[in-house]
Amino acid sequence: MSYVELKREVYEANMELQHRNLVLYTWGNVSQIDRARGVVAIKPSGVAYEKLKPEDIVIVDLDNNIIEGSMRPSSDTKTHTWLYRHFDSIGGVTHTHSTYATAWAQTQQAIPCYGTTHADYAYGEIPCTAVMSDEQIERDYEEETGAQITDCFKDKNPQEVPMVIVAGHAPFTWGKNASDSVYHAVILEEIARMAYLTRTLRQDIGPLKQEIVDKHYLRKHGKNAYYGQSK
Amino acid sequence: MSYVELKREVYEANMELQHRNLVLYTWGNVSQIDRARGVVAIKPSGVAYEKLKPEDIVIVDLDNNIIEGSMRPSSDTKTHTWLYRHFDSIGGVTHTHSTYATAWAQTQQAIPCYGTTHADYAYGEIPCTAVMSDEQIERDYEEETGAQITDCFKDKNPQEVPMVIVAGHAPFTWGKNASDSVYHAVILEEIARMAYLTRTLRQDIGPLKQEIVDKHYLRKHGKNAYYGQSK
Amino acid sequence: MSYVELKREVYEANMELQHRNLVLYTWGNVSQIDRARGVVAIKPSGVAYEKLKPEDIVIVDLDNNIIEGSMRPSSDTKTHTWLYRHFDSIGGVTHTHSTYATAWAQTQQAIPCYGTTHADYAYGEIPCTAVMSDEQIERDYEEETGAQITDCFKDKNPQEVPMVIVAGHAPFTWGKNASDSVYHAVILEEIARMAYLTRTLRQDIGPLKQEIVDKHYLRKHGKNAYYGQSK
Amino acid sequence: MSYVELKREVYEANMELQHRNLVLYTWGNVSQIDRARGVVAIKPSGVAYEKLKPEDIVIVDLDNNIIEGSMRPSSDTKTHTWLYRHFDSIGGVTHTHSTYATAWAQTQQAIPCYGTTHADYAYGEIPCTAVMSDEQIERDYEEETGAQITDCFKDKNPQEVPMVIVAGHAPFTWGKNASDSVYHAVILEEIARMAYLTRTLRQDIGPLKQEIVDKHYLRKHGKNAYYGQSK
Numbered sequence: 001m002s003y004v005e006l007k008r009e010v011y012e013a014n015m016e017l018q019h020r021n022l023v024l025y026t027w028g029n030v031s032q033i034d035r036a037r038g039v040v041a042i043k044p045s046g047v048a049y050e051k052l053k054p055e056d057i058v059i060v061d062l063d064n065n066i067i068e069g070s071m072r073p074s075s076d077t078k079t080h081t082w083l084y085r086h087f088d089s090i091g092g093v094t095h096t097h098s099t100y101a102t103a104w105a106q107t108q109q110a111i112p113c114y115g116t117t118h119a120d121y122a123y124g125e126i127p128c129t130a131v132m133s134d135e136q137i138e139r140d141y142e143e144e145t146g147a148q149i150t151d152c153f154k155d156k157n158p159q160e161v162p163m164v165i166v167a168g169h170a171p172f173t174w175g176k177n178a179s180d181s182v183y184h185a186v187i188l189e190e191i192a193r194m195a196y197l198t199r200t201l202r203q204d205i206g207p208l209k210q211e212i213v214d215k216h217y218l219r220k221h222g223k224n225a226y227y228g229q230s231k
Numbered sequence: 232m233s234y235v236e237l238k239r240e241v242y243e244a245n246m247e248l249q250h251r252n253l254v255l256y257t258w259g260n261v262s263q264i265d266r267a268r269g270v271v272a273i274k275p276s277g278v279a280y281e282k283l284k285p286e287d288i289v290i291v292d293l294d295n296n297i298i299e300g301s302m303r304p305s306s307d308t309k310t311h312t313w314l315y316r317h318f319d320s321i322g323g324v325t326h327t328h329s330t331y332a333t334a335w336a337q338t339q340q341a342i343p344c345y346g347t348t349h350a351d352y353a354y355g356e357i358p359c360t361a362v363m364s365d366e367q368i369e370r371d372y373e374e375e376t377g378a379q380i381t382d383c384f385k386d387k388n389p390q391e392v393p394m395v396i397v398a399g400h401a402p403f404t405w406g407k408n409a410s411d412s413v414y415h416a417v418i419l420e421e422i423a424r425m426a427y428l429t430r431t432l433r434q435d436i437g438p439l440k441q442e443i444v445d446k447h448y449l450r451k452h453g454k455n456a457y458y459g460q461s462k
Numbered sequence: 463m464s465y466v467e468l469k470r471e472v473y474e475a476n477m478e479l480q481h482r483n484l485v486l487y488t489w490g491n492v493s494q495i496d497r498a499r500g501v502v503a504i505k506p507s508g509v510a511y512e513k514l515k516p517e518d519i520v521i522v523d524l525d526n527n528i529i530e531g532s533m534r535p536s537s538d539t540k541t542h543t544w545l546y547r548h549f550d551s552i553g554g555v556t557h558t559h560s561t562y563a564t565a566w567a568q569t570q571q572a573i574p575c576y577g578t579t580h581a582d583y584a585y586g587e588i589p590c591t592a593v594m595s596d597e598q599i600e601r602d603y604e605e606e607t608g609a610q611i612t613d614c615f616k617d618k619n620p621q622e623v624p625m626v627i628v629a630g631h632a633p634f635t636w637g638k639n640a641s642d643s644v645y646h647a648v649i650l651e652e653i654a655r656m657a658y659l660t661r662t663l664r665q666d667i668g669p670l671k672q673e674i675v676d677k678h679y680l681r682k683h684g685k686n687a688y689y690g691q692s693k
Numbered sequence: 694m695s696y697v698e699l700k701r702e703v704y705e706a707n708m709e710l711q712h713r714n715l716v717l718y719t720w721g722n723v724s725q726i727d728r729a730r731g732v733v734a735i736k737p738s739g740v741a742y743e744k745l746k747p748e749d750i751v752i753v754d755l756d757n758n759i760i761e762g763s764m765r766p767s768s769d770t771k772t773h774t775w776l777y778r779h780f781d782s783i784g785g786v787t788h789t790h791s792t793y794a795t796a797w798a799q800t801q802q803a804i805p806c807y808g809t810t811h812a813d814y815a816y817g818e819i820p821c822t823a824v825m826s827d828e829q830i831e832r833d834y835e836e837e838t839g840a841q842i843t844d845c846f847k848d849k850n851p852q853e854v855p856m857v858i859v860a861g862h863a864p865f866t867w868g869k870n871a872s873d874s875v876y877h878a879v880i881l882e883e884i885a886r887m888a889y890l891t892r893t894l895r896q897d898i899g900p901l902k903q904e905i906v907d908k909h910y911l912r913k914h915g916k917n918a919y920y921g922q923s924k
Contacts, residue, residue: 024883025876026921027810046921075912075920097810099883103890106807107898114337116400117258117328137904141912168901169809183256190255190330197334200431200893205338208399211368219306219372227306228277345568347631348489348559414487421486421561428565431662436569439630442599450537450603458537459488459508576799578862579720579790645718652717652792659796662893667800670861673830681768681834689768690719690739 003041003068006034007057010041013178014057017096018049020186028096029074032178033084035091038062040081041178044071075142082146083174087158092178094185097170100192104128105165111191112207114198118191119208119216123160126188127152131167145169160217163188234272234299237265238288241272244409245288248327249280251417259327260305263409264315266322269293271312272409275302306373313377314405318389323409325416328401331423335359336396342422343438345429349422350439350447354391357419358383362398376400391448394419465503465530468496469519472503475640476519479558480511482648490558491536494640495546497553500524502543503640506533537604544608545636549620554640556647559632562654566590567627573653574669576660580653581670581678585622588650589614593629607631622679625650696734696761699727700750703734706871707750710789711742713879721789722767725871726777728784731755733774734871737764768835775839776867780851785871787878790863793885797821798858804884805900807891811884812901812909816853819881820845824860838862853910856881 013030017023026049031042041057058069062081066073074080080093104111104126111126113119118126129148136144149164149172162184163173171192173184198205207213220227244261248254257280262273272288289300293312297304305311311324335342335357342357344350349357360379367375380395380403393415394404402423404415429436438444451458475492479485488511493504503519520531524543528535536542542555566573566588573588575581580588591610598606611626611634624646625635633654635646660667669675682689706723710716719742724735734750751762755774759766767773773786797804797819804819806812811819822841829837842857842865855877856866864885866877891898900906913920 024879044922072919072922099887100890102808102810103887103894106887106891106901107895109895114399115333117333131902132905134904137908141908168807168905186255194330194334194337196890196894197331197427198337201334201427202338202340208337209362211365212363212399215368215372229275229303345630346564348564417486425561425565425568428562428658429568432565432658433569433571439568440593442596443594443630446599446603457534460506460534576861577795579795648717656792656796656799659793659889660799663796663889664800664802670799671824673827674825674861677830677834688765691737691765 003034003039003059004054006032006039006041007059008054010043010057010178011052011054013092013094013182014043014052015049016179016182017094017185020182022096022098022185022189023049024097028094029076029080030092030094030178030182031074031077031080032092033090039067040077040084042073042077042080044069044073045075047071076145078140078142079146079149079172082143083149083172086146086150087153087174089159090162090174090181091176092174092181094173094175094178094181095170096185096189098185098189098192100196101165101171101188102169103196104192105167105170108167111165111195112199113213114195114205115208116212116216117194119213120220121184121187121191122163123217123221124156124213125207126161126163126165126191127156128165129167160221234265234270234290235285237263237270237272238290239285241274241288241409242283242285244323244325244413245274245283246280247410247413248325248416251413253327253329253416253420254280255328259325260307260311261323261325261409261413262305262308262311263323264321270298271308271315273304273308273311275300275304276306278302307376309371309373310377310380310403313374314380314403317377317381318384318405320390321393321405321412322407323405323412325404325406325409325412326401327416327420329416329420329423331427332396332402332419333400334427335423336398336401339398342396342426343430344444345426345436346439347443347447348425350444351451352415352418352422353394354448354452355387355444356438357392357394357396357422358387359396360398391452465496465501465519465521466516468494468501468503469521470516472505472519472640473514473516475554475556475644476505476514477511478641478644479556479647482644484558484560484647484651485511486559490556491538491542492554492556492640492644493536493539493542494554495552501529502539502546504535504539504542506531506535507537509533538607540602540604541608541611541634544605545611545634548608548612549615549636551621552624552636552643553638554636554643556635556637556640556643557632558647558651560647560651560654562658563627563633563650564631565658566654567629567632570629573627573657574661575675576657576667577670578674578678579656581675582682583646583649583653584625585679585683586618586675587669588623588625588627588653589618590627591629622683696727696732696750696752697747699725699732699734700752701747703736703750703871704745704747706785706787706875707736707745708742709872709875710787710878713875715789715791715878715882716742717790721787722769722773723785723787723871723875724767724770724773725785726783732760733770733777735766735770735773737762737766738768740764769838771833771835772839772842772865775836776842776865779839779843780846780867782852783855783867783874784869785867785874787866787868787871787874788863789878789882791878791882791885793889794858794864794881795862796889797885798860798863801860804858804888805892806906807888807898808901809905809909810887812906813913814877814880814884815856816910816914817849817906818900819854819856819858819884820849821858822860853914
């Protein structure tokens with residue numbers, strides 16, 4: 001039983017990150033889970049996108065043991081597996097240092113929902129984690145990054161807000177598979193850019209009124225959605 | 232009697248939006264009206280530009296009934312038809328979420344006329360609609376978006392200001408046909424970018440004096456225009 | 463006696479403007495003077511760069527009379543000829559609406575000399591003209607634009623500062639020929655961008671100390687220059 | 694004994710600068726030292742990247758005497774050789790006027806370490822030199838630029854912070870060879886861009902807490918590093 005197809009999907013999702021100009025050098029990684037087999041395919045650590053090949057993708061289990069692959073998996077692997085263990089509904093995870101989303105993370109502030117572009121994809125603000133405590137850093141930095149993310153979602157549905165920014169670090173996004181998580185990474189960067197421009201243009205602007213957020217989110221999502229071609 | 236030519240023009244205007252980097256994924260749509268036949272050709276909802284074909288363009292009447300086409304028309308169709316019903320002089324409409332124009336929309340402010348680049352194309356500020364009331368959202372969101380736009384033009388000529396930003400949402404532009412409305416969408420984005428830079432560089436700068444606005448607008452438009460090759 | 467060579471140089475300088483991404487649609491024009499013959503070659507008005515051909519370039523005399531060419535010359539022709547009449551040392555003029563230089567023009571402020579990148583090309587601030595008076599607008603708008611520029615250079619040498627921004631409008635640059643004036647337009651846009659970032663990052667920063675400006679300007683210009691390969 | 698290989702490496706590193714969009718016209722130069730032979734290969738002064746050839750690279754000794762080459766070396770050569778003489782561990786130096794790093798230099802402020810993207814490559818803030826004194830300018834401008842840089846590193850390790858910004862001027866970066874110094878120039882520009890966005894979005898944000906800086910820097914550098922494939 002092989003992982004060829006899973007690796008190819010993860011390879012292509014990683015390359016799409018580069019194609020969309022979201023990564024500089026090796027700054028990003030994408031994974032996908034096969035829940036039936038309990039394995040995650042993820043980019044190897046520190047490999048340039050220009051040199052990445054489908055067979056380089058590493059297969060790990062949910063306890064971060066390498067199942068297949070000769071390379072070391074992404075140094076952020078424990079964050080990915082944490083998310084898969086805690087968010088049952090997700091199938092893919094993307095981590096980037098995309099410019100505007102990272103700038104918001106560096107300000108240690110959530111991205112307010114300023115408009116319908118945002119509301120079309122995320123139901124309410126994009127949360128920002130707390131800054132990690134010294135104790136957490138000493139325990140297991142990458143796993144605790146995952147814990148900080150899930151802490152933000154105690155009262156949120158990760159399907160309704162498929163993205164987060166980690167304070168002082170950068171964004172993570174997720175979706176039904178690797179490709180969908182990259183799609184959300186691209187959208188987050190554009191939402192973050194628009195929010196940057198909005199805030200710097202008008203400091204005192206508040207979030208868009210909730211009724212319009214509801215309208216836009218629900219015209220694209222849920223049982224009464226009427227956007228797009230498929231029902 | 233077929234709509235082949237009309238669909239091709241609308242297809243090409245939609246592709247021009249992408250070529251000019253004004254759209255991310257499916258965030259935009261262009262339409263054109265054939266007033267003699269009372270029909271509007273418009274992009275189908277949620278179809279990626281990479282996959283769009285001329286035959287996918289949907290033909291609707293001014294009451295939003297599908298006349299020809301197997302796909303669902305843009306979810307913003309009712310806004311387009313509202314504009315065609317209320318602005319007699321226009322032949323094409325474009326909707327985008329272009330970055331800078333959307334940021335201004337998210338600040339819920341009109342774009343002041345700071346310079347001659349703006350005055351060459353729009354006679355005075357680019358208006359921003361009011362934020363939609365709860366009653367309007369409940370009635371018919373897309374049609375009410377059209378109503379909010381026309382409310383801004385009670386004392387304005389839509390030929391003199393062929394563009395608007397919808398508060399908390401994004402811009403709409405129009406022109407004599409689909410291609411011309413895209414042209415105005417490109418120009419609006421650049422005007423919005425220059426205005427962003429101007430405002431953030433100098434908070435207290437006011438609009439350009441009216442006499443220069445008049446001079447520039449009128450050297451390009453109206454019976455005494457002397458810009459370009461045609462009279 | 464033909465103008466083939468002069469027209470080709472002006473054509474190529476105009477195309478370079480587009481190649482450097484300084485123009486959107488028809489927003490820019492470049493000219494060059496042949497002082498021996500007393501003629502100026504300039505882009506025709508409102509012609510798209512994609513369609514421009516060398517033979518479209520118009521030849522005018524210094525009184526703005528068309529000497530050769532079937533098209534109408536740029537609507538800014540009178541500003542160009544004014545500059546040639548008043549600045550003896552220049553051979554080419556470029557006008558653009560490049561984004562950052564235009565934003566500074568819209569703030570109606572000179573661009574301070576914040577660093578050596580600026581000092582390498584312009585000796586001191588890039589001046590900004592006054593806003594045009596009503597009387598000037600009524601006289602001859604394009605010629606008065608020239609007058610406003612030369613008013614800024616009463617105490618400045620146009621060879622030491624080969625660029626200006628016109629308040630509420632956009633930049634003009636010049637040089638020893640058409641190509642050199644385009645070179646200065648490209649540099650002005652980058653200087654304006656750096657100055658924008660500098661000012662918005664630190665409001666209270668003043669200009670670079672004069673001794674460093676002197677050093678940088680003089681290592682590239684004048685009899686003791688030691689930058690580059692030629693003496 | 695020839696310098697063919699050394700020149701080719703320096704040529705390629707210079708071309709990489711352009712490929713990464715860090716230079717406009719001739720604004721940048723890269724060098725590499727061969728410590729065994731005591732020579733430095735560097736870009737010739739004022740030569741456009743489009744025309745640069747491997748054989749144009751100039752070989753100088755550490756006292757700035759030309760050893761091989763028919764062209765004049767970069768006007769910044771004395772800054773490069775100063776750095777090689779004072780930083781034993783470095784093998785390549787890059788100088789650019791990249792936009793965001795130059796803007797920070799123009800504000801005459803160090804770039805604070807706002808996040809892990811920065812901490813992955815530089816251990817703490819990117820220092821900014823003092824503004825040069827009149828005496829220094831009169832002595833030897835380029836050599837004193839080197840002195841200003843080394844003054845910033847009295848209490849810093851140039852291997853831990855492989856980059857600096859020179860007040861009112863622009864950045865210098867270094868690395869184990871020419872190519873590595875260009876890599877750091879690319880990263881500095883992105884760090885500077887993120888820091889610009891962070892600061893303008895939230896004026897009162899301070900640097901990231903030291904414990905996270907330590908964690909990120911040390912997971913990539915030093916004997917316990919666990920990022921990437923090599924040990």
